[in-house]
Structures are given as C-alpha cells and as structure tokens.
Amino acid sequence: xxxxxxxxxxxxxxxxxxxxxxxxxxxxxxxxxxxxxxxxxxxxxxxxxxxxxxxxxxxxxxxxxxxxxxxxxxxxxxxxxxxxxxxxxxxxxxxxxxxxxxxxxxxxxxxxxxxxxxxxxxxxxxxxxxxxxxxxxxxxxxxxxxxxxxxxxxxxxxxxxxxxxxxxxxxxxxxxxxxxxxxxxxxxxxxxxxxxxxxxxxxxxxxxxxxxxxxxxxxxxxxxxxxxxxxxxxxxxxx
Numbered sequence: 123x124x125x126x127x128x129x130x131x132x133x134x135x136x137x138x139x140x141x142x143x144x145x146x147x148x149x150x151x152x153x154x155x156x157x158x159x160x161x162x163x164x165x166x167x168x169x170x171x172x173x174x175x176x177x178x179x180x181x182x183x184x185x186x187x188x189x190x191x192x193x194x195x196x197x198x199x200x201x202x203x204x205x206x207x208x209x210x211x212x213x214x215x216x217x218x219x220x221x222x223x224x225x226x227x228x229x230x231x232x233x234x235x236x237x238x239x240x241x242x243x244x245x246x247x248x249x250x251x252x253x254x255x256x257x258x259x260x261x262x263x264x265x266x267x268x269x270x271x272x273x274x275x276x277x278x279x280x281x282x283x284x285x286x287x288x289x290x291x292x293x294x295x296x297x298x299x300x301x302x303x304x305x306x307x308x309x310x311x312x313x314x315x316x317x318x319x320x321x322x323x324x325x326x327x328x329x330x331x332x333x334x335x336x337x338x339x340x341x342x343x344x345x346x347x348x349x350x351x352x353x354x355x356x357x358x359x360x361x
Contacts, residue, residue, distance in 0.1 A: 146177035146323075148356030150197045152349035155330060157215040160232050160268070160348050161204035164218035173198025175354050179240075189244045191256070197327060197352050199235035206230055208277040228276035231269045234347050236329050238262030240310050252316040260310045262329045265303035266347035273297040290335045302333045302345055312354075321358040327351050 152171040154161075161167040179193030205227040207213045212222045239261045246254025270276075274283055274296050285293035292299045312325030332346030 140182040141180040142182065143361045144177070144179055144181050144191070144193070144321075144358050145361075146193075146321075146356045146358035148175045148177075148323075148354055149173075150175035150327075150352040150354045152200050152352050154348055155346050155350055157218060158210065158213065159346060160202050160230060162206045162213050162218075162220070163215075164213070165205050165207075165220060165227065167202065167204035167206075169348075170199075170201040171349075173200060175352070175356060177356060177358060181360060184243075186248055187245060189246065189254075191240070191242045191244060191258075193240050193242075194237070195240050195260075195327075196237040197235075197262075197329070197354065199233065200348055201233040202230065202348050204230045208273065226276050226278070228270050228273050231271075232267060232348060234264060234266035236262055236264040236327075236347075236349075236352070238305075238308075238329070240327075242310060242312075244314060246314065246316065250318060252314075254314040254316070255312070256314060256323075256325070257311040258309070260308040260327055260329060261305065262308050262327075263303065263305050264329060264331075264347055265301070266332075266345070267299070267301035269294065269297065269299045271295075271297040290337060300335075300345065304333070306331045308351070319360045321360070323354075323356050323358065325354045325356070327354060 150173050157163040175198055176196045177193045181191045183189050207220055207223055208228045213220055242256040242258030244254045244256035246252045288298050308329040310325055310327045312323050314321050314323045328351040330350035332344050335343045335345045
C-alpha cells in the first residue's frame with residue numbers, strides 16, 4: 123500500500139527523476155481551541171494533547187537553495203475527558219468559573235485524529251550543514267467524536283427524550299453523541315536544520331477546521347475538533 127502511494131506521488135511529480143524518499147518520526151503537540159470548547163478549564167478535565175507523528179514521502183531539489191517535499195503525514199490522535207456545565211451560559215471562559223448549576227455536570231468524552239498530505243517548498247542555505255524554512259498547503263483528513271452519556275440528567279431533560287428532540291446530535295440512552303470526519307485544506311510552516319541526510323524540523327500544522335451543525339429551529343452551531351493545530355518536532359532521514 124505504501125509502495126503504491128509513493129509510486130503515485132512519483133508519477134505525478136514533474137521532476138520525479140531527481141526525487142529521493144524521506145521518512146520521519148517525531149512528536150506532535152496539539153493546541154486546543156480554547157477554554158469552553160469540549161472542556162472547561164475551571165472544572166475537572168483530562169486532555170491528551172501529545173501524540174507520536176510520522177512522515178513518509180519524496181523530496182528533490184529545484185535549485186541549490188530550493189527543495190520541494192510531498193509527504194504523507196500522520197499527526198496522531200487526541201482526546202478529552204471532561205465534566206462541564208450542560209449549558210454554555212452557565213460557565214464563564216473569561217474567569218474560568220462555573221456560574222450556576224455547578225452540581226449537575228455533563229460528562230463529555232471526545233476523541234479524534236488527523237492525517238494528510240503536505241506539499242511544501244523549502245528555502246535553505248548551502249553546504250553540509252543547512253538551515254531552512256518551509257511552507258505549503260496541507261490537505262488533511264480529521265475526525266472528531268463526542269459522547270455525553272448523562273446529558274439528559276445534567277440538562278434536566280426527560281428520560282423519555284426521543285432521537286428527534288436531540289438532532290443534529292445522535293441519540294443514545296440517557297445522552298447524546300456525534301461524530302464527524304472529512305477532508306479539509308490547511309497549511310504547514312516550519313524551520314529545518316540539516317546535516318547530510320538527517321534533518322531536524324520544527325513545524326506548525328493548521329488543521330482545526332470543523333463542521334457546521336444545523337438545528338431544527340434554523341440556528342447553526344460549529345462542530346470543531348479539540349485542536350486548532352499541532353506543533354511537530356521531527357527527525358527525518360533521506361534515502
């Protein structure tokens with residue numbers, strides 16, 4: 123599967139005859155959307171924001187100071203386990219405090235992952251030691267799923283609530299759930315330090331776009347993932 127993927131990249135690359143394979147591994151750390159989005163800082167919560175990251179792709183030189191990269195990148199998975207007020211108005215993100223109904227909290231459990239294809243140009247110095255900067259588009263696939271098993275009790279809803287009443291959330295006994303996934307276009311920008319075939323890079327991936335949620339009354343709310351993007355430290359080897 124990976125060989126077929128790389129062959130497809132090479133076939134679509136106009137300077138494929140000059141391409142080299144590159145593989146990398148490192149650590150990604152997510153930046154959250156902020157207090158009040160899938161967790162409330164002043165209430166109990168656990169965030170998983172660090173994940174292994176991997177890269178495999180092709181690279182080549184356009185000039186002595188300019189290189190191109192086309193890479194498949196896995197930025198890992200992230201999750202949240204939090205106790206939050208059932209209504210947004212009951213919590214203040216500004217003061218990080220619960221304002222009312224603080225003893226009837228809802229249990230939010232969310233998880234998701236992100237991966238994609240990054241196409242970047244890298245401007246770098248010459249010599250065995252090289253320093254560079256790179257940037258380009260990141261076509262990524264993200265997914266985000268949330269379950270709130272006790273939402274009816276926390277919100278004061280009847281146990282007889284029907285699936286139609288909780289749309290566009292999905293119904294589950296005593297609670298709600300929803301999952302979204304799809305492709306989006308983001309970006310990546312970073313710095314590189316290279317010695318011979320080894321490269322250390324520090325890059326910022328922007329991949330936190332969400333999906334709209336349209337309610338039966340015509341109002342629209344956002345469904346973002348937990349993260350705005352990832353900062354990735356990676357070691358790459360070029361064959």
